[in-house]
Amino acid sequence: MALVNCPSCNKRISSMAKECSYCKAKISSDNESLRVISHIKRSNQLMNQSFLALTLFIAGVVIWFWGGEPAEGLRANIAVGAFSLGFVGYLITRIQIVLHKRKKV
Numbered sequence: 668m669a670l671v672n673c674p675s676c677n678k679r680i681s682s683m684a685k686e687c688s689y690c691k692a693k694i695s696s697d698n699e700s701l702r703v704i705s706h707i708k709r710s711n712q713l714m715n716q717s718f719l720a721l722t723l724f725i726a727g728v729v730i731w732f733w734g735g736e737p738a739e740g741l742r743a744n745i746a747v748g749a750f751s752l753g754f755v756g757y758l759i760t761r762i763q764i765v766l767h768k769r770k771k772v
C-alpha cells in the first residue's frame with residue numbers, strides 16, 4: 668500500500684482510499700484510469716494472441732499443401748501440430764476476448 672498526496676489538501680493519504688480522510692475529497696479518478704489502462708492493455712494482448720494463433724493455423728495449412736501434394740511423415744506431423752495448436756489457441760483466445768469484453772471497466 669502506497670502513500671499519495673491528496674490532490675486538494677496535499678496531506679499524505681493511502682493510495683487505496685476512495686476519499687481523503689482529512690478533507691473528504693474524492694480521489695478515485697486515479698485508480699479508475701489505471702483500471703481502464705490495464706483493461707485496454709489486456710485487450711491488446713488478447714488481440715495479439717489471437718493473431719498469433721491464426722498465423723499458426725494458416726502456417727499449418729500452408730505446410731500441409733506445400734508443393735501440391737499431401738504431406739507425409741515429419742512434414743505432416745508439423746502441419747497437423749501447427750494447425751491444431753493454432754485452431755485450439757484461436758478458440759481459447761476468442762473465448763477470453765468475449766469474457767474480457769463482458770467485464771465492467
Ligand SMILES: [Zn+2]
Binds near residue numbers: 673674691
Ligand atoms: Zn485531502
